[in-house]
Amino acid sequence: MRRQGLLSLLPLASLVAALLAAAAQAPAPAPRDLKFDGKRAFRDLEALVAAFGPRPAGTARSREVAKWICDRFEADGIDARVSTGFVRGEPAANAIAMFPGKTGRFLVVIGHHDSVHRAPGAEDNASSVAALLELARALKGVPLRHSVILCSTDAEETGGMGAELLIADLGKERIAATDACVGLEMLAWPGGAPVMHAIPRNYTAVAPRYVPGDMPAVIAAASPEPLALGDPRLPLFAQGFTRACSAKTGSDDVFFAKEGVPALFLSRSSLSSFYPHYHQASDTPEQLSAEALQSSGRILESAIRALDDAPPSRDGVRDYLIWRTLLLPQRLLALAALGPLAACAGLALWKRRSDRALSVGAALAALPCLSTALRFEPLVLLACWLPAALIPVTSVLPRRPLRLALAGFGAFPGCLLAILYLAGALMFGVEMGAGTAVPLLVFGAMSLAGLVLAVRGAAPAAPAPAP
Numbered sequence: 001m002r003r004q005g006l007l008s009l010l011p012l013a014s015l016v017a018a019l020l021a022a023a024a025q026a027p028a029p030a031p032r033d034l035k036f037d038g039k040r041a042f043r044d045l046e047a048l049v050a051a052f053g054p055r056p057a058g059t060a061r062s063r064e065v066a067k068w069i070c071d072r073f074e075a076d077g078i079d080a081r082v083s084t085g086f087v088r089g090e091p092a093a094n095a096i097a098m099f100p101g102k103t104g105r106f107l108v109v110i111g112h113h114d115s116v117h118r119a120p121g122a123e124d125n126a127s128s129v130a131a132l133l134e135l136a137r138a139l140k141g142v143p144l145r146h147s148v149i150l151c152s153t154d155a156e157e158t159g160g161m162g163a164e165l166l167i168a169d170l171g172k173e174r175i176a177a178t179d180a181c182v183g184l185e186m187l188a189w190p191g192g193a194p195v196m197h198a199i200p201r202n203y204t205a206v207a208p209r210y211v212p213g214d215m216p217a218v219i220a221a222a223s224p225e226p227l228a229l230g231d232p233r234l235p236l237f238a239q240g241f242t243r244a245c246s247a248k249t250g251s252d253d254v255f256f257a258k259e260g261v262p263a264l265f266l267s268r269s270s271l272s273s274f275y276p277h278y279h280q281a282s283d284t285p286e287q288l289s290a291e292a293l294q295s296s297g298r299i300l301e302s303a304i305r306a307l308d309d310a311p312p313s314r315d316g317v318r319d320y321l322i323w324r325t326l327l328l329p330q331r332l333l334a335l336a337a338l339g340p341l342a343a344c345a346g347l348a349l350w351k352r353r354s355d356r357a358l359s360v361g362a363a364l365a366a367l368p369c370l371s372t373a374l375r376f377e378p379l380v381l382l383a384c385w386l387p388a389a390l391i392p393v394t395s396v397l398p399r400r401p402l403r404l405a406l407a408g409f410g411a412f413p414g415c416l417l418a419i420l421y422l423a424g425a426l427m428f429g430v431e432m433g434a435g436t437a438v439p440l441l442v443f444g445a446m447s448l449a450g451l452v453l454a455v456r457g458a459a460p461a462a463p464a465p466a467p
C-alpha cells in the first residue's frame with residue numbers, strides 16, 4: 001500500500017485502538033441476586049392507569065393517587081405517608097416510603113405520578129410509580145447502610161413542585177447527608193433501551209456547581225445489562241451534544257442536583273429512540289411490556305444496592321466521557337485527538353495532486369473540531385471530530401459508493417450537532433452564548449464543506465481529451 005494510503009488510515013486506527021483499550025479495561029459487572037419482579041410491577045402500572053387515567057398536578061385526583069400509592073406501600077408492610085403542601089403557590093401531594101439504614105446517610109429514588117391533562121400517562125410516568133412500589137418489595141429485608149427514601153412526586157410536568165416539596169420535607173441536614181438521587185422516567189417501553197441521563201456539567205442555569213462525580217460509572221458497572229449514558233446507540237455523541245449545547249435532560253432529579261447532590265435519571269427514552277406516545281392520549285399500557293419494566297427495574301435495584309455499597313465520589317473526574325463503565329478524563333481525550341489531527345495534516349501535505357479536493361475537505365472538516373475543542377468541550381471533539389477524521393480514509397477505498405458512505409458518516413455528527421443546536425435553541429430554549437454557538441455553527445458548516453469536497457474528490461475522473 002502507498003504511503004498516503006497508510007497515512008489516511010491512521011485516524012481510523014487510532015479510534016479503534018482507543019475503543020479497544022477502553023474495552024480491555026472495563027470491569028465486569030458484579031452479579032447480584034435481584035428480586036425485582038416485572039410482571040408484578042406491571043400489574044401495579046395497569047391498576048394505576050385503570051383507576052385514575054390522566055392525573056394533572058395539583059388536582060383532587062393527584063392527591064387521591066398519592067394516597068393510593070401510599071396504601072400500596074403499606075399493604076406490602078412498608079412505612080409510608082402522604083405529604084402535601086404548597087410550592088410557589090401551587091399545591092402538590094407526594095407519597096413517601098422510607099427504609100431506615102445504619103449510617104445516617106441517605107439515598108433518594110424519585111419518580112412522578114402526575115401526568116399532562118390529555119394523557120393517561122402509562123409510560124410517563126405510571127411505569128416509574130410501579131417501579132418504586134416493586135423496588136420497595138425487593139428491598140424488604142435487605143440490610144442497608146443508607147436510609148433509602150422512595151418518593152412518588154406530584155407536579156413534575158408543571159415545574160417540579162413535588163420534588164421541591166420533598167426537599168423541603170427532608171430539610172437541610174438530610175439533604176446534606178444525601179449521597180445520590182436516582183430519578184425515574186418512562187421505564188416500560190419495549191421499543192426503547194435502558195439509558196442514564198445526567199444533566200450537563202455546564203448547565204449553569206440549573207446547577208452552577210453540579211458534578212455527578214462517578215455516579216454514572218458506579219451504576220453502569222453494577223448493571224445486569226449494558227447501560228449507556230445519554231443514548232444507547234450514540235452515547236459519545238449524545239454526551240458531547242448534551243454538554244456542549246446544555247440540552248435539558250433532567251427530571252425531578254435536577255432539583256437534587258441544584259442542592260449539590262449527585263443525580264441522574266434512568267429511562268428507556270433518549271435522542272435516538274424517543275417514546276412516540278409521549279404526552280399523548282395514546283400513552284396507554286398497550287404500548288408497554290412487563291419484560292421492559294423488568295429490565296429497567298433490575299437495573300434500578302442493582303443501582304441502589306451498588307450506590308448503597310459505594311456512594312459516588314463527588315470530587316472525582318470533573319469532565320468526563322463515559323464509555324461502557326469507564327470515565328475517560330478530559331486530558332486523555334485531548335491527547336487522543338492529536339494523533340488523528342496530525343494524520344489529517346500529513347495527508348493534506350502528501351496527497352497526490354489529483355486528490356487535492358479531498359485533502360482540502362479533510363483539513364476543513366478537522367480544523368473546526370480543533371477550535372471547538374480548544375474553546376470548550378473535548379467531548380464534542382471525540383463525538384464529532386473523530387468521525388470527521390474518517391473523511392480522509394475515503395481516499396483509499398476502491399469503490400465510489402463506499403467512499404461516499406464513509407464521507408457522509410464522517411460529516412454527519414458535525415452537521416447534526418449544528419442542526420440540533422439550532423433546533424434546540426428555537427424549540428427547547430437551550431441556553432448558550434454566542435461564544436459557544438458561533439464555533440458550533442462554523443463547525444457544522446465546515447463539516448458540510450468537508451463532505452462536499454470529499455464527494456467531489458470521489459467523483460470519477462473526466463476522460464482524457466483525445467489527442
Ligand SMILES: [Zn+2]
Pocket residue numbers: 112124125156185186
Ligand atoms: Zn415524565
